[in-house]
Amino acid sequence: MGIADRKVREKEELTQQILAAAKSLFIEKGFEKTSIRNIADRIEYSPGIIYHYFKDKNEIFHTLHTEGFQEMGKRMGILAAVENPMERLKAMGRIYIEFALENSDMYDLMFIIEAPMHHLEDKDDDCWTEGSGTFKNLKHTVKQCLDKGYFEGHNLDALSFMIWSTVHGMVSLKIRKRTDVIELAEEEQIVEKGFESFLKVLDKL
Amino acid sequence: MGIADRKVREKEELTQQILAAAKSLFIEKGFEKTSIRNIADRIEYSPGIIYHYFKDKNEIFHTLHTEGFQEMGKRMGILAAVENPMERLKAMGRIYIEFALENSDMYDLMFIIEAPMHHLEDKDDDCWTEGSGTFKNLKHTVKQCLDKGYFEGHNLDALSFMIWSTVHGMVSLKIRKRTDVIELAEEEQIVEKGFESFLKVLDKL
DNA sequence: TTGGAATATTAAACACTGTTCAATTATATT
């Protein structure tokens, strides 16, 4: 059935074209300001066609969202090699920030943007399964730190959430441009500097 | 000049009506999904009138933004009474979180939303003057802590930014609904629990 | 090779959006 195969391939190709166009437009103009017509223009098809490949605009976002978590998961993969949980925790933070700043559009999509969370609320999609998987990994590492005697007197859930919040807070303030107004000496490196402070804090715990 | 006075008063009244309607709609539906026609409907005027009171939709946002910082500044006012900088820092965090969760719409407007930062970039409006003022206050308190021997080995700017990021991260994850997907035992109180962890961390520094 | 079925794609339409502006209504002054 070579023909059917080719058709599947062609359909897949257009799907990828739509996703690529949508992604680059989301980066350029943001989710809200990207229109279906914009996407259709870029791939040189009529707007209607998009609704034969995706239910609606949110589903396009949703698909990219999932891809984002997969990319992040891939990057976190190397952490398995790090034996010491404290070192792993620090490396996790570094990779997290690196990913966020290098793919700020994706990060925005994954952790900041408002649009389509309701999509994920009821259905347990792969998407936030990945997402909560990432958080579970963090918790796992924090747990190992606790077991080793670090972070004495801390609650696992609360501490894990706080750690996540710290790195998320830094990158999201940066991404949403709340750092350049704040009159800091080295605004450009503030996230890196902040992360160094974060590492120092971890060492003292 | 009683007539002119009344006219000014009436104009001011309609301005306030527009702002009140816009605010409540922003809370209900969010900034993007609130239309000028929605606002006009609520105050029972035609859409056009709004453009005689505000330059555009962004200016409405901008005005509310400023009000948000004023309200926050007011709340931070009581901190002047707290002598001990460490205690003041903790209280600051508590007030910040309290404000953010009680006025999540405003907080969203002030620190998360993307829309109209370009408005503030060139002009030095009262708005982010207030905003950076809040951060300057934080820095001032952190400085006093450093002077008292706390936070040894830390850089002022970096540590202040990290502290701000931690509280911002917690409330923004909550506001943008990234906490209810994460499968935590007590999701409802996670920000409070996280803040307790934060306080414990401060004590160990 | 051709006819018909299946599929892919389109263009037009619907109800919405922010914004502008000429026309209208209401108010104030002379």
Add this chain to the structure above:
DNA sequence: AATATAATTGAACAGTGTTTAATATTCCAA
């Protein structure tokens, strides 16, 4: 009461997401 001024309107423009009937293309069997 007539006129000047200010406030308000509603229609229009160009854009949005989405649906759908019509069209174009591709496929397979006769």
